[in-house]
Amino acid sequence: MQKVNIVWFRQDLRLSDHKALYYALKDAEQSRAKVLGLFHIHPSLNESFTVRHDYFFRTLEDLINHAAEYDFPIHFITGEVEEAFQHLLDQDFAIRSVFYNKDEVGFGRERDQKVNKWLEAQGIDVESFVDAHIHGAEEVHKKDGGYYKVFTPYYRMWSSLEKPAVFRVDKQKLSELGADYTDQFKRGEKAFRDLLSKCTKEWNHIGERSAVGRLAHFLHHKVHHYEENRDFPSKNATSMISPYLKNGVLSPRTVYHKAMEIKEDNGESKGLETYISEIAWRDFYNMIYYIYPNSKDEEVSDQYQGIDWNQDEEYFEKWKQGQTGYPIVDAAMRQLNTIGWMHNRLRMVVASFLTKDYLMDWRKGERYFEECLIDYDASSNIGGWQWAASTGTDAVPYFRVFNPTRQSERFDPEGTFIRSYLPELKDVPKKYIHEPSKMSDEEQNQYNCKIGEDYPEPSVDHKTMRKRAIEVFEQRKDS
Structure with a gap:
């Protein structure tokens, strides 16, 4: 029987700088095995079908089309773990090893542990790798072995560690060593096609080639001004690669080393250093x-x-729905609902508003973001929400409550971003764009925006709610 190395794709939907694929090809070449690309459709992950699923499966489709150029088909299995992987054992090939890039947290970690146990019980070797991050969860620690709970000292240690090199996958080897048993995986293929049929959105920038192009554009044209411009949502000053990193279309190693090339060519800059620190925040x-x-x-x-x-x-x-009566909050939420993405400064603003101005549970916001964000990363999202709610590690102090109006004035001073998502405020002048409820009745008529009809009154008073939020946290602190 033909010996086969299986590469199990998950949230690493690319062919370049792919650690598991690199080692599977290397081993196959030495052992005269073939390499079979695999994707497992897990029913628990697709019970609902959100915009995030739409983006993910379109990205997976792009990977399939890209891999087909090298005669390297992706095979699909479906069902609960044991049922799905049992299908592999029923084929007319012998599995040498299963290679995959592991999940270190959440559902993925539990699934990996279960699959490892099952595969090993079948006598199948498993090779798993840290690939979604520069440094894995156990790699950056204090000299006494303890973990950092504050980012700044963590980042100092992170920066001092040698960085893994890019894993250069030889695409020609894909053509030579790729296995095609797709005729035996029709049930899985149908499950994938059924999921694709639920995709309704048109995505203009998707997949590995788009990711590489977008990263290059950012690093060559925007990164040196990143520090000064990144907090202004109307400036289009961020890299916009978070969906690519989340879905593994782009490797963080590639991002890091491309940034280092810019540093070598053009010298250091505050913008470049800040951008590199954002990669470390993910870790x-x-x-x-x-x-x-x-x-x-x-x-x-x-x-x-x-x-x-x-x-x-x-x-x-x-x-x-973006109906709080605070324009920057409402514009941000409508951006999220419209494009499945939100500017990072605005993520902090809306999270602070929900947890401090509305005094609502951060978990509700975290789960809503999970539904809506195409770049939803559980670790970063949970961390960000607990930061804003003052309940996490290295979080904003509970007495530092974002003033939504002040945030609006600082980071969208002309109201450009607000007007782009709140058309009901398009005629409102700069004087009132951050607090349209201050317009007189005459001005509301003049600027085509009746408060309470076209745009809501502020739903809460920020000063009152700020004081109440601080009291709530102080009571918990003292109890």
Whole structure:
């Protein structure tokens, strides 16, 4: 029987700088095996079908088309773990090893442990790798072996460590060593096609080639001004590669080394250093979720567990739909609902608003982001929400409450971003764009925006809610 190395693709939908694929090809060449590309459709991950699923499966389709150029088909299995992987054992090839890039946290970690146990019980060798991050959850630690809970000292240690090189996958080897048993995987193929049929959105920039182009454009034209411009949502100053990193279309190693090339060619800059630190933040939050595996459901800081959060669903709906009466919050939420992505500064603003101005449970916001973000990364999202709610590690102090109006004035001073997502405010002048409720009745008529009809009154008073939020946290702190 033909010996086969299986490469199990998951959230690493690319052919370049792919650690598991690199080692599977290397081993196959030495052992005269073939390499079979595999994707497992897990029913638990597709019980609902959100915009995130739409983007992911279109990205997977792009990988399939790209791999087909090298005569390297992706095979599909479907069902619960044991049922799905049993299908591999029923084929007329012998599995030498299963290679995959592991998940260190959440559902993926539990699934990996289950699959490893099952495969090993069948006598199948498993090779797994840290690939989604520069440094894995156990790699950056204090000299005494303890973990960092504050980013700044973590980043100093992270920066001092030698970085893994790019794994250069020889595409020609894909053509030579790729295995094609797709005729025996028709049930899995149908499951994939059924999921594709649910995709309704048109994505203009998807897949590995788009990712490489977008990264290059950012590094050559924007990165040196990143520090000064990144907080202004109307400036289009960020890299916009987070969906590519999340779905593994782009390797963080590639991003890091491309950034280092720019540094070597053009010298250091504050923008470049800040951008590199953002790569480290991904690693940091991955480590935090690894250390605190329950952090999706409970506060990392135990003194803030059990807060009596506001349960008013009407407020939650206002927040979700962008109807709070605070323009920067509403524009941000409508951006999320429209394109499945939100500017990072605005993620902090809307999270602070939900948890401090509305005093609503951060978990509700975290789960709404999970539904809506095409770049939803559990570790970073949980970390960000717990940061904003002042319940996480290295979080914003509870007494530092974002003022949504001040954030709006600072980071969208002309109201350009606000007007792009709130057409009802398009005629409102700069003087009132951050607080349209201050317009007189005459001005509301003049600028075609009746407060309470075209655009809502502020749903809460920020000063009042800021004071109440601080009191809530102080009570927990002192209890």
